[in-house]
Each structure stands twice: as C-alpha cells, then as structure tokens.
Amino acid sequence: MTTTVLEPAIHGDRVSLLRVLGPAHVWALGVGIVLVGEFTGWNFSADKGGALAALIVCWIVGLLYTSVAMIDSEVTSTVAAAGGQYAQAKHIVGPLMAFNVALFLVFAYTMLEVSDAILLGDTIVAKAGVEGLTHNSFIAATIVVLAWLNYRGVLMTLNVNFVITAIAYVSIVILFFSVSPWTQGAVLKLNELVTPGNALPYGWIGVIAAFQFGIWYYLGIEGTTQAAEEVRSPARSLPYGTMAGMITLLIAAAMTWYVCASLMPWEYLGITYYPLWDAGKLTGSPLLENLLFIATLLAALASANGCINDAARAWFSLGRDRYLPSWFSAVHPKYRTPYRSILFLLPIALAFAFIADLNQAITFSILSGVLQYTFMSINIMMFRKKWPLGTIRRGYTHPFHPLPAIVLFCLCVVTFFAIFLGFGSQLIAMTIFYFLISLWFHFYRYKFVRRGDQFTMPWPKPQGY
Amino acid sequence: MSRYTPPEQSKAGQVFDIVVVVVAIFVALWLPLKLGLAGAAKSIDALDAKTWEALGQNPTMAAIWEKLGYTPETAHDVIQNRFHYVIDWPTLIIMAAVLIGYFVFLFRASDREYRDVINEKFDDK
Numbered sequence: 001m002t003t004t005v006l007e008p009a010i011h012g013d014r015v016s017l018l019r020v021l022g023p024a025h026v027w028a029l030g031v032g033i034v035l036v037g038e039f040t041g042w043n044f045s046a047d048k049g050g051a052l053a054a055l056i057v058c059w060i061v062g063l064l065y066t067s068v069a070m071i072d073s074e075v076t077s078t079v080a081a082a083g084g085q086y087a088q089a090k091h092i093v094g095p096l097m098a099f100n101v102a103l104f105l106v107f108a109y110t111m112l113e114v115s116d117a118i119l120l121g122d123t124i125v126a127k128a129g130v131e132g133l134t135h136n137s138f139i140a141a142t143i144v145v146l147a148w149l150n151y152r153g154v155l156m157t158l159n160v161n162f163v164i165t166a167i168a169y170v171s172i173v174i175l176f177f178s179v180s181p182w183t184q185g186a187v188l189k190l191n192e193l194v195t196p197g198n199a200l201p202y203g204w205i206g207v208i209a210a211f212q213f214g215i216w217y218y219l220g221i222e223g224t225t226q227a228a229e230e231v232r233s234p235a236r237s238l239p240y241g242t243m244a245g246m247i248t249l250l251i252a253a254a255m256t257w258y259v260c261a262s263l264m265p266w267e268y269l270g271i272t273y274y275p276l277w278d279a280g281k282l283t284g285s286p287l288l289e290n291l292l293f294i295a296t297l298l299a300a301l302a303s304a305n306g307c308i309n310d311a312a313r314a315w316f317s318l319g320r321d322r323y324l325p326s327w328f329s330a331v332h333p334k335y336r337t338p339y340r341s342i343l344f345l346l347p348i349a350l351a352f353a354f355i356a357d358l359n360q361a362i363t364f365s366i367l368s369g370v371l372q373y374t375f376m377s378i379n380i381m382m383f384r385k386k387w388p389l390g391t392i393r394r395g396y397t398h399p400f401h402p403l404p405a406i407v408l409f410c411l412c413v414v415t416f417f418a419i420f421l422g423f424g425s426q427l428i429a430m431t432i433f434y435f436l437i438s439l440w441f442h443f444y445r446y447k448f449v450r451r452g453d454q455f456t457m458p459w460p461k462p463q464g465y
Numbered sequence: 466m467s468r469y470t471p472p473e474q475s476k477a478g479q480v481f482d483i484v485v486v487v488v489a490i491f492v493a494l495w496l497p498l499k500l501g502l503a504g505a506a507k508s509i510d511a512l513d514a515k516t517w518e519a520l521g522q523n524p525t526m527a528a529i530w531e532k533l534g535y536t537p538e539t540a541h542d543v544i545q546n547r548f549h550y551v552i553d554w555p556t557l558i559i560m561a562a563v564l565i566g567y568f569v570f571l572f573r574a575s576d577r578e579y580r581d582v583i584n585e586k587f588d589d590k
Contacts (some may be wrong), residue, residue, distance in 0.1 A: 094575030192525035205550045265526045268533060269546045282532060301566050325479035356498060364494060416564065426497045428563050433493030435567045442574045451469045452585035461587045
C-alpha cells in the first residue's frame with residue numbers, strides 16, 4: 001500500500017488527525033475488527049439453537065449487516081467526520097443521541113477488544129498445555145502493546161491490520177479448499193453430523209435465541225466510519241471499503257460454517273472457544289492445525305487493534321465537542337493520534353479482561369452494538385426526511401429506501417428478544433445505565449456544549465425546523 | 466437568537482466528571498457480573514446410561530468426540546447441558562418498557578437540544 005499524501009485534516013486551528021488512509025485501510029479496519037468473529041463467538045449460536053440455526057442466523061444477520069453497510073455508506077459518505085455514527089447522530093438527531101451513540105461505540109469496541117484479548121490468551125494457554133499457565137499475562141501484553149501501537153500512529157496501526165487480516169482471511173480460504181468442499185464423506189461429513197433429528201434441537205425458539213451470537217459473525221463492520229476524518233476521499237473510500245468488507249465477511253462466514261459444521265458435532269461446536277483451530281486439528285493435518293492456530297491469534301490481534309483505534313476516536317470526539325471533559329480531545333503533537341483517549345480506555349479494557357469471561361464480554365459488546373443499529377434504522381429515516389434526495393450532495397445513495405431501514409429495525413427487535421432469552425437482566429441493567437447517563441448529560445453536562453458548533457456540515461437548514 | 470456561551474469548566478470539575486463516567490461504566494458492566502445476573506439458564510439433563518447411543522451420537526459423531534479426547538462419560542455433561550427456554554413475561558414486559566422508554570426519552574430530549582443547535586447555527590446567518 002502506498003500513502004503519498006500526508007495532508008493534515010483541519011479542525012479549527014488545532015492540531016488534528018491526518019488524512020492518510022485509502023479504501024484498503026477502510027477494508028482492513030472493518031474486516032480486521034470483525035474477522036475474529038469467524039474464529040470464535042459465532043459458534044455460540046450453535047449452542048443456542050443447533051448447527052442449522054447457526055447457518056440460518058448467518059444469512060439473516062448477514063441481511064441485517066448488509067442493511068447497516070448500505071445505510072452507513074450513504075450517511076457517512078455525506079457526514080465525513082471522526083466518530084462515524086456519532087457525527088451522524090450529532091447532525092441528524094441531536095447532541096444527546098450523539099452522546100449515547102458514542103458510548104455505544106466505546107462499549108461495543110472496548111468489550112470486543114476485551115473478548116479478543118481473552119481469546120488470544122486462552123488460545124496460547126491451550127496450545128502451550130502447561131499446567132498452571134494462565135492467560136492473564138498474555139491478555140495484559142496484548143492490550144498494552146496494541147494501545148502503544150495505536151498511540152504511535154494510525155497509518156502504522158492500519159498497515160499492520162491490513163497484513164494480519166489478510167493472512168487470517170487467507171487461512172480460512174486455505175482450510176476450505178484443503179478439505180475438498182465439493183465432496184462429502186472424505187473429510188467433511190455434514191450429512192452425518194447435521195441430521196433431521198439434531199438440526200434444530202430447540203425448534204424455532206432456538207433459531208431466535210441464536211440471533212444473539214449470530215451478530216458476532218459481523219459485529220464491528222460499521223467501524224469503518226470511524227476513519228472518516230482520516231481517509232483521503234471519504235465519499236469514495238468509505239462505501240467501497242465498507243461494502244467490500246461486507247462481501248468478504250459473508251463469504252468467510254459461509255465457508256466457516258460449512259467446514260466447522262461438517263467436522264464436529266453441534267454440541268461441541270457450540271462450546272469451543274476455537275472452532276476454526278479445532279477444525280484444523282480435526283482434518284488431521286499438522287500444517288492446517290498450526291496455520292489455524294496462528295490465524296486465530298492474528299485475527300484476535302487485528303480485531304483488538306481496530307477496536308482500540310475506533311473506541312479511542314469515539315471518546316476523542318466526545319471530548320472535542322465538550323460532551324465529556326475537553327482534556328480527552330488532545331491530539332499527540334508528534335504522532336497525531338488521540339493519545340489521551342487511547343490511554344484512558346486502556347485500564348478499563350484491562351479491568352474487564354480480568355473480571356469477565358469470553359461470552360459475557362461478547363454479550364456486553366453485542367448489547368451496545370444492537371442499541372446502535374436500532375438508532376441507525378431510525379437515523380436514516382430522519383436523514384432522508386430532513387434532507388430529501390437532491391437537497392444536499394451525497395457521496396453515495398443507497399437503493400430501496402426505506403426497505404433496508406425497516407429490515408434493520410425488525411431484526412434489531414428480534415435480536416433484543418434473543419438477548420432477553422439469555423441475558424435479559426444484563427440488557428435491562430445496561431439500558432438503565434444509558435438512561436441515567438443520558439439524564440446526567442441532558443440536565444448537567446449539556447451546559448458546557450457550544451450549541452451552534454455542533455453542526456459543521458455545509459448543508460441547508462433541515463426541513464421541519 | 467443570541468449565541469450561547471457555555472461556562473468554562475474548572476480542572477476539578479473535569480476530573481469529577483471523568484470519575485462519574487468511569488464509576489457509571491463499572492457499575493453498569495461489573496454489577497450484573499457480580500450479582501450473577503449475566504448468563505443464560507443451562508442445566509444438565511442427566512442420563513443413567515452414558516453411552517454414545519444414549520447420548521444421541523451416531524458412529525461418525527462418536528468417532529469425532531473420541532478424536533477430540535472425550536469418552537461418553539466426559540462428553541455427557543457437554544451434550545446434556547441444555548438451554549430451557551422459558552419466556553418470563555413480567556421480565557420481558559419490563560425489558561420492553563425500559564427499552565421503549567429509553568428511546569422515547571432519547572429522541573425527545575435530543576430533539577429539544579437539536580432545535581437549540583439549528584436555531585443558533587442558522588439564525589446567526
């Protein structure tokens with residue numbers, strides 16, 4: 001990848017983020033965050049509803065995320081500012097919504113980073129097979145080293161992500177073609193492992209319950225928009241990078257399900273932390289086993305790396321707009337990164353990596369993600385209503401509006417129900433948290449916000465105001 | 466409309482606000498873990514006969530379990546550990562009410578703030 005233009009982005013007269021990224025970096029950011037979902041997490045949907053349920057939600061949740069990518073591409077290619085959905089909410093719905101959306105982003109990405117670090121630590125411990133060895137030191141090292149990498153610069157961070165994401169992705173393709181996917185019986189035994197008797201062990205309620213972890217196939221692809229202020233051409237790079245990322249992930253998810261469901265019983269598939277690594281082992285090839293072991297580590301690293309990048313930018317945006325203390329809005333004078341935000345979120349990630357287990361951390365992340373997708377479905381309706389087509393210049397206009405928004409909203413409702421089936425109390429607790437922190441913002445913190453400065457796009461006055 | 470000038474926040478005020486947010490984050494995420502509220506209800510439906518057949522595993526499945534290092538005895542608790550999906554209607558209604566209430570407040574309060582923003586931004590011109 002080449003980056004020739006190192007032109008600083010201007011935000012007022014302050015030192016600001018660098019516009020150095022292209023579509024490949026956007027792809028690497030999105031897929032890098034998400035690809036770990038194929039290496040762990042998606043398979044818990046098999047535990048919830050059986051192997052066939054995992055496939056059904058792979059497709060249906062794929063539809064949810066295709067809607068997310070279409071909506072996001074339109075809004076973000078028009079509202080190109082750091083913070084992604086946060087900047088969208090600020091310009092379309094209002095400051096309180098923006099504050100909440102930024103918190104959704106920070107929670108979703110920080111807890112995803114925590115899940116990645118736990119996965120990485122557990123994978124190394126499982127491979128080492130040394131009695132008494134714990135994952136703690138590996139978790140701490142992962143989080144601290146990646147935070148340092150992010151501190152040093154976005155270009156280096158995303159170049160590293162591009163390489164390790166590509167290696168992890170290629171490993172899935174190699175595994176897929178190594179097991180002769182066109183023939184059953186030699187290596188793959190789908191017919192004997194997924195039978196009419198065990199395909200949906202809990203019936204259709206299991207399929208709905210599986211939505212909770214089905215989200216994990218793709219969670220985080222919307223993170224591409226966080227780079228809006230650091231890409232050279234937002235209108236081109238963001239839609240291309242995001243849609244290419246989504247296509248890449250749909251292919252990876254289908255291949256992953258097919259190979260894993262054809263190699264292990266659903267009861268085991270539903271509980272293992274390393275479905276692809278296990279698939280590599282079950283082929284009997286040491287080469288594939290080692291390749292998938294390394295790819296699991298790389299996928300976890302790429303995801304955690306991208307998550308630190310995105311969470312820090314969302315937190316930075318809150319500080320810059322004075323929604324949180326402006327101390328967080330500092331940009332490093334040499335590396336041009338939101339270094340205080342990176343450092344602030346570091347101990348929070350470390351703390352939860354040590355107190356939560358893998359599926360709890362994943363659920364924390366999913367909860368914030370689904371709240372955010374609910375917002376996005378309503379946000380696009382408001383965007384089209386306040387600025388109908390033709391009133392402002394859009395980088396990209398998504399087709400079939402309002403169908404993607406309606407599909408997205410309905411699937412979010414189903415996913416809330418799925419979360420209720422396993423983590424209802426957690427969902428209530430988190431929503432109450434968001435409600436209380438919203439009261440704090442609306443009645444106290446908002447007084448520090450400069451009203452007119454919240455709208456920075458060169459658009460006409462929204463219709464209805 | 467006159468331009469709103471926000472007050473300058475003192476350093477102590479900034480530190481206090483950071484502490485409030487951090488405490489809120491930890492309470493929201495850590496408390497449900499501490500109280501054991503996070504996690505779905507799974508329980509083991511125990512079987513007397515611990516054989517691959519009794520566990521519903523055909524020869525292909527049994528061979529894979531054995532390759533993974535399991536015996537019928539050790540696989541029993543994995544295979545028979547099942548979800549028991551029961552819809553707890555009062556909790557579901559509370560959850561729906563909390564979610565709807567939260568989003569209604571969010572959009573209404575945001576709209577009030579948004580009107581300030583739009584008025585100041587466009588009436589200045």
